[in-house]
Structure formats: C-alpha cells, structure tokens
Amino acid sequence: MIRPDKSLLYYPRMPATWWLRKWSYFLFIVREFSSLFIAAYLVLFLVQLYQLGNGAAAYSTFTNSLKSPGWIVFHAVVLVFAVYHSVTWFYTTSIVIPLRIGGKEIPRAAFTAINIAAWIAVSAVVFGLYLLQ
Amino acid sequence: MMGEALPNKKSIEPLWWGLFSAGGVVAAFLVPIHIVLLGLAVPLGWISDAPDIFGHWFVKVYLFVFIAMPLYHWAHRFYFTLSDIGLKSFRKPISFLTYGGAMMGTVITAWILLRL
Amino acid sequence: MDDLETHEHDVIVIGAGGAGLRAAIEASTQGVSVGLICKSLLGKAHTVMAEGGVAAALANTDSRDNWQVHFRDTMRGGKMLNNWRMAQIHAQEAPERVNELEEWGALFDRTADGRILQRNFGGHRYPRLAHVGDRTGLEMIRTLQNHGIHQGFEVYMECTVTHLFKDGGRIAGAFAYWRDTGRFVLFRAKAIVLATGGIGKAYTVTSNSWEYTGDGHALAFRTGADLIDMEFVQFHPTGMIWPPSVRGILVTEGVRGEGGVLKNSEGERFMFNYVPEMFQGEYAESEEEAQRWLGGDKSARRPPELLTRDVVSRAIRSENLAGRGSPHGGVYLDIASQQDAEFIKRKLPSMYHQFKQLGDVDITRQPMEIGPTCHYVMGGVRVDAETAHSTVPGLFACGEVAGGMHGANRLGGNSLSDLLVFGRRAGKSAVEYAKSQSSAPEIDADEVAQAEREDLAPFEGRGDENPYALLQDLQKCMETYAGIVRTRADLQQGLEELAGLQQRLARVTVEGTRQYNPGWHYALDLHNMLTVSVAIATAALNREESRGAHSRLDFPDSLPDMEKFNLTLTYRDGQLECRREPRPEMPDELKQLIEVGPGELTADDVAPRFERRRGF
C-alpha cells in the first residue's frame, strides 16, 4: 500500500483515563477490577485457614475479628463485585461458547439464564453441605 | 507494524488464558456463596462456624482449586488491565508481580492446606 | 518534471471496483509489474453496492439453463445491438468466473445439496443469478480485494487520474493527484486498463455514488479512443423516492425476483399491460399464472414485473402520466402481500434494513414507493471483444466503462459477470500487449507541464463559479433533456446548455489548499462529466428511433434499419465526430439461438454438465 506522506498526519493520543469516557468502558474496568477484590477475599480466606492451622485459639481470635463492622463492610463490598463477576462471566460465556440446540444457536440471554440457574443450584449445594457438614 | 510472517514462537499465552478461564468459572460459581457463608453469615451469627469441615481431604482438594484458580484469573486480568490503562511500558515487572504472584499463591495455598 | 513523484509499471489499472481488481489480479499472475490506481478507498468502489447477484448459466436451480439461453436473453435484452461476440464470450465464460470466485472464498447462498443457489431476475429466462442475500456486490468485491492483496500488485489509493499520455500513437502513462496531499504523481506504463465504472453522477436522481463521474470515458475519449452506444443510459425502475434525501438509492431487482409485484395507485398490477411485442408469449398473461410461477410451477411463465429494466421504467413513467402514480411520482413495489415476513428478511435483509432505517417503511408489511433512477451506462469505450483493447494501442477497457457488451439495455446481474469475464480478459491482454512492446514509451515533459497547469487552474481565481452549483446545473440539464425520454428539441436545448456550462467551467474557482479539497476534486471531475454528457446527448440526438433504454418521443418505434449499426463517437482536433458503425454480421448458429424458442436449446447442452457433476 503506497501512502504519500505520513509527516502531515495528526496522531491522536489515548489518555490513560479513557475508561471514564463511556459508561460501557467504565463497566468494563469494574468487571476487570472485580478480579482484584475476589483475589483479596481469597487471600483473607487463606489467612483464616492459616490461623486454623495454628490452633483453635489463633483461629477463634481471627474469626472474632471478622465480626468487626470493617470486615463486614469489606465482605459486603467484595460480594457485590463477586456477583458482578458471576453475572458478566455467565453472559460472556454465552458469547464465547455458543450453545447449539438442533443446529441453531440458542439466544444468549437464554444461555445466560441457564448458567445463572446452575450457579444458584451450585450455591445451594455448597450452602447445604456446609450446614450439614 | 508487524510484517507478513510472524516468528513461529511458542507463545505461552494460551496457557495463561486457559488458567484465567478456569479461574473465572470457579470464581463465578463459588466465590459469592463462600462470601455469604464465611464472610457474612458466620461472623454475623446467622449460622454457626464449622471449621472441622476443612480437615477432610476432599475439602482440601476443593479448597485448593477454589483458591488457586481464581488467583490466575486475577493475575491475567490485572496484568492486562494495567497495561490497558497506560502502564504498558512496565509490562515485564507487572507480569512478574501478577503471574508470579499467582504461582506463589498456589504454593502457599498448598502449604497451608497441607498443614491443616 | 524532475521533482515529480514517478512510478513505473508494465501495466496500470485505473479503477479498483470488480473489473479493475479482476484485471489487476489477472495481470499480476502473469508475472509483470502491476499498479492499481483508485480514487476512493480500496474495497469501497461502486461494485460494493450491487445487490441482486451475478448472472451465470450454472444451471443449478433450473437445469434447462445453459450459455446459449443466457446469450439469447442478453441479446434480446440489449435489443440486438450488443456486440454479439462479447455477449457470446460473456455467456460462455461467466460460469467459470463465478466458480473461480467461489473458489477464492466468495460466499453464496446454497441449494440444499450444497451448490450455488440462483435467483430470478428481469429478462433472464431461468433463475440465473448467483447471490448472497442482497449483498452480492459486497461479497464479490471483498473476495477480489482479499484475493488481490496477496498478489503483489501495488495499490495507489485515493489517487485520481486526470490525464493519459501517448508516445506517438501508443499509450505511455497517466498523470494523477493524491487526494490527501493534492500532490501530483506520474505513472509510466506500457499498457493501461481503464476500469473506472460509469457516469451516473451526471444525473440528479441516481443510484450511483460520487465516484461515478465518467473519468474513464472522458480519459479514453480525449486520448483518441472511440466511444460507442453512448445514447443508452439505463434507468433502473426501482429506486427509492421518498424521503427526498434517499432519492435514487437502489432497490434491488431481487425484490421482484423473489416475488415482489408492481402496483399503481389503483392497486392494479399494471405490468400485464406493457409486455412488448418482442417478449409476447414469454410472460404470464394473468395474475393467476404469475402466482403459479411463484409457487414453483415450471409450466407457468414468469410475471411481467420481470421484464427488462427499460420496459419497466417506461411503464412506470406511463402510469404516472396517466395519473395512476404514487404521491411522490413513482409506483408501489409490494412484496409483503406475496411472501411472508421471515422469507423477506432472510432473502432481502439489506432491503429490509434500508427501508426500515432510511424510509421508516416495514417492507414485510407495507409496499415500497419506488421510481426510476439513473443506474448504468451501456455505452463506453469501444473495445475488441476478445482482448478488451480500445482503438488506442495499449489502452484497454473493461466493466462499465467499456461499451458494446450490453447493447441498448443491460440485464440485471450481467454487469457483475461482465466485469469478471472482461476484467480477466483485459488484464490478460494488457500483459500480452505490454510484453510485445520492445521499448518503454516516452512521456513528453511539455505535456506533463500542461497537464499540471490545467489541473491547477481552478486555484487561480479566474471567476466566481462554484463547482457545486455547476454540478447541480449539469445534473439538472441531463435529467431534463437527456433523461428517460428524449426529443430532438430537448436534446438540442440540452447541448446548448452544456456548451454554456463548458464556458462556466473555465471560470470555476475553488477555495482552500490542495490537501483533500473536495471542491477542487469536483472541479476536475466536472471536465469529465461534461465531456461524457455531451457525448450522451449527441449520440441520443443521432439515434432517431426508440430502442432499449433510449426512448425518443418523436420517434417512438424501433426501426429495423437502425439495428444494423452502432453510433460511434470520436474526438478529433477538438471536434466531436459521430458516425454510424456497421455491426458485424452474426454467424448463423448464433442467429438461430436468438430466433428459436429457449425450450429447444436445452437437451444436448445440459447433459454434459450433469455428467461432470456426478464425477465431482
């Protein structure tokens, strides 16, 4: 491809704050950052397991501290991000791996709904198993 | 601009992406209920704590997957997010922090679970 | 001239629509250096807007089809004025060109057993148009573009050619400007292929885009090549007419091919009243028969909505003159009453969206309001049928800019096959010609300097004429005096006004710099449009009969004597010369094909195709 003159072109620069320009971009960044909150939660949970390994006393000191309003708020916030992750994940999965029934792709919303139903079922099972232990 | 023929290098990105995907699935299905159970319900006293459950070996295997996989999910997303928002010149150190962090997290998780 | 950017190729192709791309692909596979120059972006040329399909007698949908019937339909559609050899080559080679395109990756709608599906179109005896929905042109140009980009020819994009140079009698090169910088560039070449498309922008209501300013016609003409059949400008019967901003935009003939019917304001299917003598007995005579045909009954004849474009356009005009037109001067095209919504959306997705989006009309429920729109020029550079060589040594032409193939009227779908068949031939013979030239032609420095002066003239502030105003006046003049119907008085008046416009053009002044300056580009395009407009009006004045797309109110009949020649225009010493070029005699076996009924052609010719299929 022959182009005559590149020297007169104006090259726009993308500002680092591009994700503030559009609501959809912002939601994208929120989705990506949800992974950070989830990871933070998992690290906290790891600490809990570590304390469990240190004995009953250490463990109960730690679990008692989780009752403080700060940690409750932390968990609530992480939960919001985690749920956001789940919902967006199920929707994107419907795009990445199209579900075909009888040769036809089923609507993405329907596939997302199926995924969400499965998610609720899995959560119920985990909840139930924990209660039954 | 890249030329017509790209080097036939064995990119490792499919591996990271595979781990990221697996982690995303685990996180999507399991993290919310765990937060509800252990982060809210138990501390708020709605249900009683049951630490003994963590001692079963199959729960340990479950927890290993539950914790380690989403760490790769985080690593992959965070690495790209930071470069998307303008830190692409620091790609190398960021990749050490993220993917390296996830790998270290995997080892630590295994160690913590084994000493339970 | 020393500091002028210069490129050298064996073959230069001007125009990157279907014909130009096909020519460049062919030329570059022959191992010579090829340059492809286009004035808009690669892949955006007018071919992209073709909708209905590409005509080729593949005989996939109806086994009775073969090249002989296609040839016959083309000749009869062209009112026998076609260059018969071109029509023959076209009909014979089109299937292979379509298959080749398919092999390069083009997507086509398919029959249940996996072959290319074909649809009905006006003037084609059998379903013959290979298509993909109603975006066949897009698929074609994309396939050619994608195939072409790894062929190794050089593409000069957004680069407009304004002059051709000769060395002695033979072609030597081209002078152009880059649209983005306004700088000039010189191309040296042994052979040049013109593939610049048509002239539709000379009319107010047109389906054509801004590129269609008759550049190739005018370049060839000024270089001394003959133009042929310029009186024949096709008005497509179905263009959008409302709202005003979309006036002229094409509504594919595929709508009628898929069952759409034309109705006047009284709800009558008026086309039954307009079957010309030539086609008597080939079209359904009642709505009942037309319905049976639509239902797939092979004994029923096709509905009269599928008559050739010239016939339908004139019928629409007559209905309006008789007071039975639609509110905005057209008629109604109705597919909603013929097919269900699902079918329409699947077969005509672009039309559905186009009307929904631009016209606020749901074509699955409401009729479309449509009217004739300037669509195609049958006339063009006179070329040799086998080689696409013009009368200037080294200058070739293919696609819409070439004349002869379609005679007095083109059948829908034949342009896409035309540009494949003759694009390839032009590329091939340009290479042969270039290889036969022992010495590289020289370009005279004075001529280059003169070309530069002429192109820069609009910046010199010679007057206060605005190029846009001039363009609008030109379009209005052509629409009024050289439109769907003509008279001697109108054409004479038109020529007089064109002479006035010519003088105003010398006073055109543009503002701004040379960088991407649309005003300047228009000012230069206007030269070509005026040249072509004068050619059209002159030829139209000289053909004193009505035939195909050329309709004279003062000579309403087709005259057998006038079938014996084409009108040829030559530019000599600043004067336009119009003469009658006798048509070469057609061999008897081809004559027979045209005279006998189509049913008698099939048996022998179809059999070998099916033998081959089974082997595949």
Added chain:
Amino acid sequence: MPEPTITLNVSRYRPPDERVPTSQVYTIPYRPDWVVLDALNYIKDQVDGSLSFRWSCRMGVCGSCGMMINGEAKLTCSVFLRDYHPREILVEPLENFPVIKDLVIDMSDFLDKLKIVKPWIIRETEKPTSEGEYLQTPEEMDAYMGFSACINCLLCYAACPIFGVETDFIGPAALALGYRYNQDSRDEGSNMRWNVINDHHGTWQCTFVGECSVVCPKDVDPAAAIQRLKVDTAKHWIRSVLLPWGKRA
C-alpha cells in the same frame, strides 16, 4: 416562524498550517429526514467547500463514512439529525486513527492487517475451476455467514480502547475475518493462520471490552469471533504441547 436550524460542531484539521485539530461550528437548516451525512454534504456544498470527509454509497454498505458522532462511532449515512435535534451534534474523525485532514483518517495500516490473517481459502490441494464449485450446505454456510458481512468501516477499531492503547493490535475486523475463514467448511488453512492469531498482538491482546460488536453496523460480532478464536487457539496449543509429534503445519 423562523426556519428550524441545527448546529454541528465539526472537528477540523488542516495541515501544514494547523498541526492539531480545532473545531468549527456550522448552523444549518434542520431537516428531520436528513442523516448526518446529508448535513455534512450541505455544509460542503453550500457553506464551506473546504470541509473534507469520506462517503460513497449513502446506504450503509461501502463503509466509508464512519465518524464519531457525539463520541460514538457511527456510519453518518445511517444516523438521523432528528435523533439529536435540537441538541448540537459533535462530529469528529474516527477515534484511534491518524487524521489526514478534517474528518478523513488514514486507514492504510488496517489494509496491511487484513493481509496477515490470510483472508482467502487455503486448500491442501487446489481444484481446477472447471470442476465446478466446492459443495457447501446451507448449514455449513450459516456457520460463518454472519462473520462475512464486514464492510471495513473501522467503527470497531474506533470503539476499541485496546487498539487505542496499542495500535499494533491486529484488531476486531481483521481477526473476525480470520475467524470467518477458519469457520468456512471449504477452507483447510486454519493452521496457516494460527501464528498470527496466537500472536501477542493477535487474539491475546483482546480483553473483551465488547464495544466492537456493539458499534458494528452489520452485526458481525467481532468480539465473539475473537473469543472463539481464543478457545480454538488454546485447544490447538494444548494439542501442540501434549502431542508435539502430531501433524502440524
């Protein structure tokens, strides 16, 4: 009653005198049935003949007239003034591309990218044309038909922030084209495209913002194509790592 008007705030860039874009305001008669392209043509024909922009078909198929309309990538032949009136309309060149003049962008880099995904049918053995077409059932065609409707309008590149950050990214339209050929039952060349698709600037650069598919005027869905390429590439990678002795191109 005065004639209703509408205001267009149009980005201008006129090198070599101006080296950064400025904006110019035009107030013109308002016509509800006009699209933005009609308004720009009105300005060019009646108000300011030096305003540069690309357009061609007026019917949403050539893909020349893409611009940013109030910050959204749109084909200007398909957005109506009535959707904005009486508000002002901000018209800018497509984002993420170098600007040549006013609303005209340089897209030559994109054409190079198209080439590297090898958008043509690759066969292990070629078949002569005289044997007729490759057979392909309507179902096989449906598998890729939606991904073949691209008109190269570049709206997806303008909407992709990843391309904005890293212009070496092969990008939505070109990758979708590669996917289209991989999905084509007539094609046997997906191994030949693997390198490009598996490159860091190929699919892996995409973080699935998804805006490309939102702005696509032809519903091509490049976002889906790229994610599916990731799945295919990951499978291919696993095969090549676990079965390195297996057949590979």
